[in-house]
Amino acid sequence: MAAKAIVLDVPGPTVRQVRLSSPDRLLWPQEQITKADLAEYTIAVGEGLLRAVGDRPVTLQRFPTGIDGEEFFSKNPPRGVPEWARTTMCTYPSGRSHPQLVIDEVATAVWAVQMNTLTLHPWPVRSGDNDNPxxxxxxxxxxxxxxxxxxxxxxxxxxxxxxDAGLVAWVKTSGSRGLHVYARIEPVAEFLEVRHAVIAIARRLERAMPDLVTTAWWKEERGEKIFVDFNQANRDRTIASAYSPRPLPAAPVSMPVRWADLDGLDPEEFTVRTVPGILAADGDAWADLDAHVGTLGTAMSWWTQDFQDGLGEEPFPPEYPKMPGEPPRVQPSKQRRADSEY
Known part of the structure; x- marks a missing residue:
């Protein structure tokens, strides 16, 4: 028999009461982590979590019966959004618009847990300007x-x-096999410009480490290299936030880390069970993130130089409309015609 609903007092600017139904529901069966455990985790990492998702449109990755069951992404806010939460209108690559949830308080994140959200996927914009990351x-x-x-x-x-581009980089584990590298920037460039800056940075890295890194969009061209995913810079493409758990058996967390600690780091040590203690002992590695805001002038000059040298646009994600200057959306091994014929 399922446990009765519980009510949590969630600290914040105002203490909020958040009702949690089915608190004993197993979200990570292997680790015996319940919905109540995830809610307590969310409260414990609340300050760092808000630094990552606060004042941003957020997509909710939801698992109503745990990681072994159905999974879906909620872009429209689920029904029953509490009165203290708010939304912001977002425009998508198709041109349509609709509201998305904004998390301004830990209580809203706990309410997302009530809706069986495991992972928060924030946009790289603030709610007051959803077009300039x-x-x-x-x-x-x-x-x-x-x-x-x-x-x-x-x-x-x-x-x-x-x-070299004048950006201060911050790093976190992905919660899986990779790493995510971030930088705060002035919100004066729209998504396409930011994407071009990322492509230029990725190409510079590829030139510096040609045997290790690739910017090849098609998997068949990547070999065993590390792909620098420039398409995460597009509108409506999101990455799991810092401190978000991932839907994998051991309940790993996407964890901010200090550059000095990367050597010899084991990303598997960061889980829903362990992160609150690590955070309490070591502090938030991204505590000063907002104090270092850069500009894209240098990276955009690299893009311009590459363009003049014949390096143009890269492929966009498949859900995007065909974009100006984009190469054919066909695997190189299946291409039978010249680029201009597609």
């Missing part, structure tokens, strides 16, 4: 055959390239 994000995605140590090597190289 204030966050640059780069996903380092290792292909089969690469180790986490290889990803660390690529991340350190990426940090140096970003420093």
């Amino acid at each position: 204030d966050e640059l994000r780069i996903d380092l995605d290792p292909q089969p055959g690469r180790t986490f140590g290889d990803v660390v090597t690529a991340a350190v190289g990426l940090r140096a390239v970003m420093a």
Whole structure:
């Protein structure tokens, strides 16, 4: 028999009461982690979580019966949004618009747990300006055959390239096999410009580490290299937030870490069970994130130079309309015609 609903007092600007139904529901069966456990985790990491998702449109990755059951993404806010929560209108690549949830308080994140949300996926924009990102994000995605140590090597190289561009880089584990590298930026460039800056940075890294890193969009061209996923910079493409758990058996967490701690780091040590204690002991590695805001001028000059040298647009995600200057959306091994004929 399922346990009765409980009510949690969630601290914040105002103490909120959040009702949690089925608190004993197993979300991670292997680790015996329940919905109530996830709610308590969310409260414990609340300050760092708000730094990552606060004042941003958020997509909810939901698992009504736990990680072994149905999964879906909620872009429209679920029914029953509490009165203290708010939404913001977002425009998607198709041109349509609808509201998305904004998390301003830990209580709203706990309410998302009530809706069986495991992972929060924030946009790289603030709710007051949903068209100009204030966050640059780069996903380092290792292909089969690469180790986490290889990803660390690529991340350190990426940090140096970003420093050359005048950007202060911050790193977190992905909660899986990769690393995510971030930088705060002034919200003065729209998504396409930010994407071009990311592509230029990725190409610089690829030139510096040609045997380790690739910008090849098609998997068949990546080999065993680490893919620098420039398409995460597009509108309506999101990355699991810092401190968000992932839907994998051991309940791993996407964890901010200090650059000095990357060497020898084991990302598997960061889980829903362990992160609150680690955070309490070591503090938030991203505590000063908002104090370092950069600009994209240098990276955009790199893009311009690449364009003048014949390097143009890269492929967009499949859900996007065909974009100006984009190469054919066909796998290279299946291409039978010249680019201009597609």
